[in-house]
Amino acid sequence: MSTKIIVLGSINYDIVAKSTRLPNIGETVEGTSIDMYVGGKGSNQAVQSAMLGAQTFFIGSTGSDQQGIAVRNGISSKGVDIRYLYISSTHRTGCASIFIDSSGDNKLVYAPGSNKTITQDIVDAALKDIATAEVFITQNEINSDMVYYGLKKARAAGATTVLNPAPALPLDKIVFKLVDYITPNETESETYTGLLRSNMKLDDWARKNAEWFLERGVKNVCITMGEKGSYFYNGKEEIYLDAFKITPVDTTAAGDSFNGGFAYGIANKWPIQKCMELGNACGALASLTIGAQNSICSFDEVMNFLTNQRGKIT
Template structure:
């Protein structure tokens, strides 16, 4: 897609990783060694995945992050730039390696992921401040939790100061967010596990998602979208309206980047001033395509692929 055809500007502050992916018949239990079927080394990181999803669906995308001065860092930067992403705000730290994720994918599509932060851990509030112009230029700003929390908070504060729409993917979630965070978030987008951790409530169904979303909204979030995998997604709007979106039925082979695809596409549609419900539906279609493919960024579809899948 040409630069002239792209609509809306998205800024992603987040992680950039190399994914080391092993496929196996099932996920190993603690202490168990099993035989792998395939291995691949691909581009990943929640931040980078979301940036790629937004770019491929049609947004102008810039990224703030940090890589190491190693081969992995050079490869990840080249891959992002090949998708048309502005990486002028991605810094290089020669003292640390580029982030790595070790991913195991079972034949049923489920996965486990161990992340070693590397350069992602070197993102600081001072770095965010250095790239203030990139935040100013965006319509929508996306953050996740694979970079230090103080840098995430600094980005949300800056985005709010400049009147930008903010999207927070609270992943990985380890407990409730600080009280001052949620009032800075226009769209909080956890999956069912993250929503349960953040709210302290069980999320096993649409009704559970609604209760968790209401609790998170009471804590300050404007709009909450809980993604529920095969059960679809639940949206609680800032007006208190709850809407359930049924899942697109597909045969999943790898769910690694499904949530990132959803978030990147959703943010791109909001940046292009599309209605929220339409943005959710397009994000669901894109995520459904991604789970039918292997890998993180290799699985993320283009706008043409999503349109053809309707």
């Protein structure tokens, strides 16, 4: 393993219910299946980077409950190093209830539990590995003070920092100055910038949203746009990359898989378009299976997909 990636983030026990359509408020619909999976944005991203071949360490917190045992075993079995995954004796493991319709669209209710109780001591325990990592990535499903603290420590250690601002929660302006790459989706980008795509052409919208982040200190912006692909801008280089044509089954982990693949490319110092193409492929493949981490594919599977779709990336 030639690259090291550190992920500070959330880990959840997911309960996934599928039905032909999503219920309206106050309505009960009959489901076609209910399953349990390991999820959470942070651990999904860690699993994707590990399955691509990076030495991946996960920093986070679970409860001491049965769900905690299940999620710890789950990501460990995928190759993620969990030595920095703290076990809380006072808070339950995070849990997400996910509802999916026949088109693959979903709604989600998330109870963070121990994910919101990460401390400086938990992060500090991993400083030795952060100091030798190529990439440090975090998200907004943990307590915001540790998003800032983790980015600050990673930047000081010389790691390339990636912030996936999901969900789109308020961030202190100082956080943006610590971010080398920010990876919002359309909705998250609009929430931060207030610039709505419905009010302008897609090209103009993407550029203006990216400029908003750059003006606040972020070095590079990569916006994921689902079936419309992804967009990158850093003030000098601008890339629009089409999505792969697929029929999604469940998009739950698609964004996380993109981020894990994108971070893997960055860690290996690939050209940015190659990083985006790998991320797009990881996200597309993760959309073809119900569930989060069980839908995440290996390096060989992703490369085979790329070969079949567009030819091998070089």
